[in-house]
Structures are given as C-alpha cells and as structure tokens.
Amino acid sequence: MRGFAKCVALGLIGAAVASDVHQLTKDTFASFVEENDLVLAEFFAPWCGHCKALAPEYETAATTLKEKNIALAKIDCTEESELCQEYGVEGYPTLKVFRGPENISPFTGQRKSDAIISYMTKQGLPSVSTLDKETIEGFKTSDKVVLVAYFAADDKASNETFAEVANGLRDNYLFGATNDAELAKAEGVKQPSIVLYKTFDEGKDSYTEAFTKENIEDFIKVAAVPLVGEVGPETYGGYMAAGIPLAYIFAETPEEREELAKEFKPLATKHKGAINFATIDAKAFGQHAANLNLEVGKFPAFAIQKTDKNEKYPYEQAGKLAIKDIGKFVDDFVAGKVEPSIKSEPIPEKQEGPVTIVVAKNYATEVIDNDKDVLIEFYAPWCGHCKALAPKYEELAALYSSSELSKLVTVAKVDATLNDVPDEIQGFPTIKLYAAGKKDSPIEYSGSRTVEDLAAFIKDNGSHHAEAGEPETVELRDESEMPEQAPAATEVADETVDHDEL
Numbered sequence: 413m414r415g416f417a418k419c420v421a422l423g424l425i426g427a428a429v430a431s432d433v434h435q436l437t438k439d440t441f442a443s444f445v446e447e448n449d450l451v452l453a454e455f456f457a458p459w460c461g462h463c464k465a466l467a468p469e470y471e472t473a474a475t476t477l478k479e480k481n482i483a484l485a486k487i488d489c490t491e492e493s494e495l496c497q498e499y500g501v502e503g504y505p506t507l508k509v510f511r512g513p514e515n516i517s518p519f520t521g522q523r524k525s526d527a528i529i530s531y532m533t534k535q536g537l538p539s540v541s542t543l544d545k546e547t548i549e550g551f552k553t554s555d556k557v558v559l560v561a562y563f564a565a566d567d568k569a570s571n572e573t574f575a576e577v578a579n580g581l582r583d584n585y586l587f588g589a590t591n592d593a594e595l596a597k598a599e600g601v602k603q604p605s606i607v608l609y610k611t612f613d614e615g616k617d618s619y620t621e622a623f624t625k626e627n628i629e630d631f632i633k634v635a636a637v638p639l640v641g642e643v644g645p646e647t648y649g650g651y652m653a654a655g656i657p658l659a660y661i662f663a664e665t666p667e668e669r670e671e672l673a674k675e676f677k678p679l680a681t682k683h684k685g686a687i688n689f690a691t692i693d694a695k696a697f698g699q700h701a702a703n704l705n706l707e708v709g710k711f712p713a714f715a716i717q718k719t720d721k722n723e724k725y726p727y728e729q730a731g732k733l734a735i736k737d738i739g740k741f742v743d744d745f746v747a748g749k750v751e752p753s754i755k756s757e758p759i760p761e762k763q764e765g766p767v768t769i770v771v772a773k774n775y776a777t778e779v780i781d782n783d784k785d786v787l788i789e790f791y792a793p794w795c796g797h798c799k800a801l802a803p804k805y806e807e808l809a810a811l812y813s814s815s816e817l818s819k820l821v822t823v824a825k826v827d828a829t830l831n832d833v834p835d836e837i838q839g840f841p842t843i844k845l846y847a848a849g850k851k852d853s854p855i856e857y858s859g860s861r862t863v864e865d866l867a868a869f870i871k872d873n874g875s876h877h878a879e880a881g882e883p884e885t886v887e888l889r890d891e892s893e894m895p896e897q898a899p900a901a902t903e904v905a906d907e908t909v910d911h912d913e914l
C-alpha cells in the first residue's frame with residue numbers, strides 16, 4: 413500500500429507543477445464542470461497517436477486560457493471507461509465544450525494550440541460583440557476571419573437576423589456589430605451591410621444585399637474560405653461539409669504547392685462559390701489520390717470531387733498541370749459535360765456462394781432497383797472485424813437461399829475499397845438494410861453481429877418481414893480468396909474511428 417500512496421502523491425505534485433490541464437476522474441468530473449463556467453474536456457487514450465500529437469498543443473492552450481478563466485481538462489478513457497461511455501465517446505480524442513454539466517457541445521475547431529485558444533475565446537464571448545469607434549479596429553484583426561455588421565440603432569430586424577447567424581456560427585468566426593453611422597461611412601458601406609475581414613486573399617468582402625439568414629450564411633460560406641486553400645486533416649471536414657465540389661491540386665513540395673496555388677487563383681476566382689480549390693501535400697497524403705481514382709505517385713495531379721455524392725472527376729495525369737487545359741476541364745465539369753469516373757471490380761459472371769457479390773457496376777440492379785429486402789455489408793479486405801464476420805454472414809445468407817426466400821431477401825457484400833458506392837461509409841464493416849419500397853432510406857445495423865440478431869433485423873425491419881429459413885450445410889468460402897491487405901494508409905476506420913484520417 414505504501415507504494416501505491418507514493419505514486420498518487422507524486423502524480424499530484426507533477427500535475428500541480430507542470431501542467432495547467434486538469435486530469436479528471438469520475439469522482440472529480442461533475443464538481444469540476446459545475447464549478448467552472450467554461451470547460452474544454454478531452455477524452456483520450458494513452459496509446460492514441462492523435463492524442464499524443466495533441467498533448468503539447470493542449471498544454472500551451474491551457475496555460476493561455478487559464479488567464480481567461482477557461483479550464484482545460486482531460487479524461488483517460490482506459491481508466492474512466494464509465495465516464496467516457498456516459499458522454500458517448502466513440503473515438504479518440506473526443507473534445508467537448510461544457511458550460512455547466514447540462515450544456516455540452518462538441519469542439520469542432522482544429523487541434524492546434526492557437527486554434528484551440530481562438531475557438532475557446534469565442535466560446536467565452538457573447539455571440540455578437542457590440543463595437544464602437546474605440547474597439548472596432550482591434551476587433552477587425554483579432555482573428556483570421558471576423559464579421560462586422562453595420563446597421564441603424566432602430567433596425568431591430570437586421571440586428572436579430574445577424575444575431576441568429578452569429579449564434580449558429582459562433583464556433584467558427586468572430587461576430588461584431590455597430591450602429592454608429594460614422595463607422596459605416598468610414599468603411600464606405602450603407603446601413604445595413606456586413607463586412608467580412610480576413611487575413612488572406614483580398615483582405616475583406618462586403619455583403620450589401622437584403623438581410624436574410626440564408627443569404628448571409630451563403631455569403632459567409634464563400635467569403636470565409638481562401639481562394640486556393642490547403643486540404644489536410646484539420647481542414648478536410650470543413651471542405652466535405654461545404655456542400656460544393658472540391659478541386660484538389662496534388663503536389664509534393666511546399667514550393668510547388670505555393671506556385672500552383674498562385675497559378676490557380678484566377679480559375680478559383682472564376683468559380684468562386686461553385687467549387688472550392690485547394691492544394692494537398694502529395695507526399696503526406698498521396699494515398700488519398702487513389703480515393704479520387706487518380707494513379708498514386710504520378711504527381712502533380714488534379715481531380716474534382718462532388719462531395720455530396722462522392723463522385724470523382726480525375727484529370728488525366730500527364731506529368732504537369734497545364735492551367736489552360738484544366739480551365740477547359742473545369743468549365744466542362746460545371747456544364748455537366750464530364751462523366752464521373754467509377755471504380756469497379758468486374759461484375760461477377762456467376763454468383764457462386766449464398767452471399768451476393770455486389771460491385772459498383774451492379775450496385776443499382778442488385779441493391780436499389782428491385783423489390784427485395786437487401787442487406788448489404790460494406791467491407792475492406794484488411795479489416796479484422798470483417799474477416800471475423802465472414803463465416804457468420806455466409807451462414808446468414810444461406811438461410812435465405814431457398815427459391816422462395818431468395819425472391820424476397822438478398823444478403824450481399826461489397827468491397828468498398830475497390831468499388832465506388834454512393835453510401836458514405838464511416839467504418840468497416842458497415843451493414844445496411846435497403847428494404848423493398850424504401851430504398852431511399854436504408855437502415856444501418858448496429859446490433860451484435862450474430863446470425864440470430866441479423867435475421868431478426870431482416871424480419872423486423874424488412875418490408876417483407878421474411879422469416880429465416882432452415883439452416884443448410886454451407887460450404888464456407890476459403891479465406892485465402894480474400895484479396896491481399898490494402899495499404900495501411902487507406903485504413904480509414906476499423907471500429908473505432910480515429911477522427912481525422914483523410
């Protein structure tokens with residue numbers, strides 16, 4: 413027992429001296445978020461690489477934010493599994509903002525110290541700061557992107573609309589407002605207007621149209637993004653959520669990327685608001701080229717992705733990027749004249765086993781355009797959980813192989829690493845049921861991966877409510893038929909998603 417006591421004591425001393433991050437346990441957590449008005453909590457595991465990378469950034473942020481009465485805490489989920497479960501932690505690290513124990517929101521900023529400081533500082537401010545001639549200049553340059561609304565003191569409608577927009581986007585940008593007519597005049601805008609100040613490109617953008625929430629949000633979406641940005645773990649999510657296609661410029665060196673960013677600027681300006689353009693480090697993220705149906709290793713390269721449908725439009729890889737030709741390609745893309753490239757294995761000549769093999773080219777007929785309840789597994793050859801499921805899945809499929817049941821139920825699988833599927837797949841295996849007559853709203857299976865539970869799921873949630881047939885003896889597929897391991901870089905997720913892999 414003495415040894416134990418010593419460890420704890422040393423731990424406490426260490427924490428007090430070296431760190432401004434509070435390590436919490438299930439005994440201290442509740443009172444901590446009660447006593448501190450604003451807390452950022454990191455749920456982590458000691459073995460997680462992204463957590464290790466975050467640690468020094470988190471420390472730096474904690475020290476700065478301490479002065480603003482914002483507390484940073486961490487919870488080791490390997491020791492506090494109950495606490496982590498209670499807060500729905502599914503991957504590491506998970507960061508959450510607590511304003512008291514009830515008001516919790518996900519941290520959606522980047523995981524760098526300055527980004528954490530900027531994000532949490534915004535959390536501590538009112539969503540719109542009221543500005544005057546003393547404060548406005550400093551405010552304009554206080555973050556990468558800052559918005560200031562200029563409206564009249566009696567213009568309640570504009571005030572309210574702007575406040576609504578700010579409430580929704582306060583995690584991302586700083587919002588200020590002033591009703592001083594002199595300040596509007598000095599800025600050269602009429603009331604009501606909004607000016608977005610930024611540290612890149614033209615430096616600012618003005619919005620002078622009617623004050624509606626939707627139009628203002630659309631304006632911000634376009635104006636706040638650099639003309640030619642950079643895709644990386646920190647920005648990828650934002651680009652995917654932007655709702656417009658993303659054009660990738662792959663290049664291996666920073667010099668080359670900078671050069672290309674300059675060359676692409678006119679093109680990006682021309683398509684501003686319709687397509688986002690960004691460079692990507694082909695040395696670090698070259699494997700991502702494969703996801704866009706580009707050949708990995710042949711850089712520089714260019715491709716457009718329709719992010720909402722995951723359609724890819726790779727540009728022919730000819731060794732260099734001729735801007736003029738690419739301009740034409742992009743115009744054709746916008747005009748709908750370019751066909752998406754679809755990666756697919758060949759359609760199997762014959763379905764041999766009880767599990768129907770789906771590939772991109774027969775996806776529509778096998779999964780969507782029929783009157784069957786289709787259960788489909790999206791798998792990756794390298795995924796251990798998928799391999800463990802395989803024999804049970806065969807067994808399940810065999811239960812529906814009679815001539816009657818096979819008219820009602822298909823049990824299928826698709827190698828999602830070799831086939832472009834329209835579904836957004838977060839991890840492997842993903843199992844979904846496309847019930848007859850409801851193909852536009854598939855149900856994802858989240859139960860245990862047993863034959864009985866899967867059969868109950870098909871019966872309960874399928875339109876035909878088909879009861880599984882008698883088990884037959886099935887010949888199991890030989891494991892060695894599995895394709896070889898995919899390169900590790902494409903291991904997007906296997907059960908626990910480490911959040912920001914590309």
Ligand SMILES: *[C@@H]1O[C@H](CO)[C@@H](O)[C@H](O)[C@H]1NC(C)=O
Nearest residue numbers: 542543564565571589590591
């Ligand atoms: C907007 O309305 C709020 C609430 O009435 C008020 O406190 C604030 O000063 C107004 N903003 C400006 C810039 O007039």
Ligand SMILES: *[C@@H]1O[C@H](CO)[C@@H](O)[C@H](O)[C@H]1NC(C)=O
Nearest residue numbers: 855856859865868869872873
């Ligand atoms: C049917 O689907 C719902 C929604 O996903 C799920 O909660 C339920 O457990 C499913 N039924 C069975 C028997 O699995």
